[in-house]
Amino acid sequence: MTAIQVRGLHKSYNGTVAVAGVDLDISEGEVFALLGPNGAGKTTTVEILEGHRRRDSGEVSVLGVDPGSATRAWRARIGIVLQTANDAAELTVRESVRHYAGYYPSPANPDEVIEQVGLTQKANTRVKALSGGQRRRLDVALGVVGRPELVFLDEPTTGFDPEARRQFWELIRTLAAGGTTVLLTTHYLDEAEALADRVAVIAGGRIVAEGTPATLGGRSTAKATVRWQGPDGPETVLTDTPTALVTQLSQGRELPELTVTRPSLEDTYLELIGEKR
Incomplete structure (x- = not known):
């Protein structure tokens, strides 16, 4: 039931270490960021x-194969949405998707895929005339038209407007619900939080934390910040027991502008990679 398994992965370029002992396990049907x-x-x-x-x-x-010696049959089982892609700019959207579908033994219906990525109205438009966001949607269509068992998505929603991003998220949820494994890289932490079953953070060529979005880096058990407007101005308390504190403070009085927050995924991520807000 494991789609991807990595043990002790190393890679250097001219003496500069890029990957320094990465271990990963990604289950079938999982969305992993x-x-x-x-x-x-x-x-x-x-x-x-x-x-x-x-x-x-x-x-x-x-998918049970060493990608370093993979065959064409293995490649037909994966889909890749690159951060940048080259294509035949003179083709229409429909022609492009149909062309790519021809590379796979059992592709999805090209028109259905075009609809899934929100390009039905642009199906007869030449690729060179698409906007950046529309071009990105086409990249996604080309990556999933082969009904892949595993999809690699590299910054897939770059250039998407908020509505298009939400539509894309629904597409990913549909793929995952159908059993497709998804490996997602993104700089949008809200995207990782919305889509991923699990998240790993890599820094300096190593995995520095792994878990669900809610528990990454001890996020779920981190101290909570309780803020309210006191008689002399804003007051803030960092506590392990925010409910007990609020109950104690609120006896017999109101707490104007009360908020209780734990570290966001962004807060946790920035701490893990050694950056400050």
């Missing part, structure tokens, strides 16, 4: 899993 700053080793790791880059050492299994 890999987060990390630029230069952390995220892209190199994903490219090795896709079979696009050779590793120096370590064990890697993707």
Whole structure:
């Protein structure tokens, strides 16, 4: 039931370490988000899993196959949505999706995929005439038209407006509900929180934390910040027991502008990669 298994993955470029011993386990049907700053080793790791880059050492299994020696049959089982892509700009959207569908043994209906990514009204438009966000939607369509068992999504919603992002999220949920495994890289932490079953943070070529979005880095058990407007101005208390504190403070009086917050996923992520807000 494991779609991706990685043990002791290493990769260097001219003596500079990019990946320094990454271990990963991603289950079938799971949406897994890999987060990390630029230069952390995220892209190199994903490219090795896709079979696009050779590793120096370590064990890697993707859908039961070593991607370093993968066959065409294995490639037909995965879908890849790259951060940038080259294509035939003179083709229409429909022609592009139908063309890519021809590479797979059992593709989805191209028109249904075009509808899923919100491009039905642009189906007869040439690719060169699409906006940046529309072009990105086409990238997604090309990545999923083959009915892949596993989809790699590299910054998939870059250039999307808020409505298009929500539509894309629904597409990913539909894929996952159908059993497709999704490995997502994104700089949008709200996207990771909305979509991912689990999240891993990579920094300095290593996985520094892994868990659900709610528990990553001890987030669920972190101290809560209780804020309210006191008679002499704003007051703030950091506490492990926010409910008890609020109950104690509120006896016999109102607490204007009361808020109780725990660290957001963004707060936790920035702390894990060693950056401050």
